[in-house]
Amino acid sequence: MQQLTIAIVPTLAAPPEGAQLVIFCDPRGYVAEIDSSMMLAAAARYAIRHKVYLVPERFIAANYLCLCLLSPQGVVIGAQRAVHLNLSLREHNYYRDDAIRPFDTPLGRVALLVDVDVNMPQVARAAVEAGATLLLSSQFIQLYDLYEDRVRYGAINAAVSNGVNVAAAAGMGGIIVRCDGRELAGFSEELPVMAALDPSRCHADRDAIAAGRRLLTRHRPLLADRPAAEGGRLDV
Structure with missing residues (x-):
């Protein structure tokens, strides 16, 4: 697939013509x-009915906050439980998953970021290290806490830091970002938000990421414990 057209729409609203992957925004x-x-x-x-791949609303299953991807045949082809929880959800004692688990699809290797996981750099990095080329996020943000830069930079940071394509729904808006950090569809609450990208294009060099992590791990004691020139410590 050379081009993938993604649309972020209100729940159950008909997708724009040409959309191949739809994310519900609720x-x-x-x-x-x-x-x-x-x-x-x-x-x-x-x-x-619409012959599209679909990321529906976030839902609770077995006491986990979950997200899934449906095929155009209406079959669940991948699911993910939240690794982190919004503070407003912790009082419910929901469980949390311990890992992000990308899965293979005709769209490429997809990772689903549930709610606040899109704002956790370590989750996006783990997804890319596991081979993800497309991150799909669905997030709930209280209206008093919903502002454009919070959504924009969460998606942009996930994309440009990991060289991976990102489509994110948040509140009643959405944004689609290419793997180089370019906003193909800037954050907007005027739905639908729609853009086309090349799902095979991914800047992530997983070998370099893994080598860099090993290097940092090997030298962390030196970086963290060696006194700085001024007599203090260099914290990493």
Whole structure:
């Protein structure tokens, strides 16, 4: 696939013509576990009807906050549980996953970033080290805490720091960023947000990333413990 057209739309709104991958953008924090099966059934019907890949709303399953990707046949081809939780969710005692798990699709190797995981650099880096070429994020942000730069730079940092394509829905808006950090569709609350990218284009040099991490690990005691010239410590 040379070009992938991604659209971020309100939940269940018809996708723009030409969209191949749709991410639902919703104002609620998540779909409760009691309603999750009904939501996923509606999402599967949507994917089949519009012949698109679909990332539906965030939902609770087995006491985890989850996100999934459906095929145009309405089948779940990948899912991810949140590695980190929004502070507003911690009072519910939801469980957290211990790793990000990218999966192979016809769109490339995809990683799903659930809610605040898009703002955690270590999660995006782990996804890319595991081979991800496309990061898809869906996040809930309270209206009083929703501002453009928070969403923009979360997505841009994930893309440019890891050389990977990113599409992110947040609140009632979205942004699509190319692997070099260029905003193909800048953050907007005027949905749909839509852009085309080359899913095979990825700047991430995983060998270099791994070598750099090994180098930092090997020399961390020197960097962290050696007294600085002024007599202090150099913290890393």
